[in-house]
Amino acid sequence: MSTDKGQMPDRPASNHSDEAALKALSEKLDAKRRAREEFENKRPKANSNLGKGIQYASEFSAAVLIGAALGYGADKLFKSSPWGLLVGLILGFAAGVLNVIRAAKEGMQGDLGQDLPEIEED
Numbered sequence: 209m210s211t212d213k214g215q216m217p218d219r220p221a222s223n224h225s226d227e228a229a230l231k232a233l234s235e236k237l238d239a240k241r242r243a244r245e246e247f248e249n250k251r252p253k254a255n256s257n258l259g260k261g262i263q264y265a266s267e268f269s270a271a272v273l274i275g276a277a278l279g280y281g282a283d284k285l286f287k288s289s290p291w292g293l294l295v296g297l298i299l300g301f302a303a304g305v306l307n308v309i310r311a312a313k314e315g316m317q318g319d320l321g322q323d324l325p326e327i328e329e330d
Contacts, residue, residue, distance in 0.1 A: 260315060267311055268304035275300015 279296015283289045 264308045264311060267307040271304035271307055272297065272300040275303060 275296040275298075276293060277296070279293040279299075282292030282296065286292065
């Protein structure tokens with residue numbers, strides 16, 4: 209059996225050292241997968257409470273600012289200062305509260321009815 213350049217010599221189909229190396233590699237991969245799963249379980253979720261708080265604050269403040277702007281515009285248009293601004297602020301405040309309540313209800317709907325993860329006992 210002579211081998212030319214570029215051709216490999218015939219090898220047995222099953223080699224014990226290859227099987228041991230594959231088994232060791234498989235064990236290392238399993239350990240890495242377990243470590244990654246543990247890390248992902250400990251990591252905070254994308255939909256954090258800080259994000260919800262920022263969403264609520266922005267929806268509330270946007271409604272108040274829009275109400276104030278509309279009230280100020282009504283004051284300029286009808287020359288009824290400061291009543292348009294006051295009414296606009298009150299309506300904007302009410303709209304902001306309703307927006308926060310709506311957003312909170314939408315956020316809670318996804319959490320209802322979910323089962324807790326099962327605990328594996330060893």
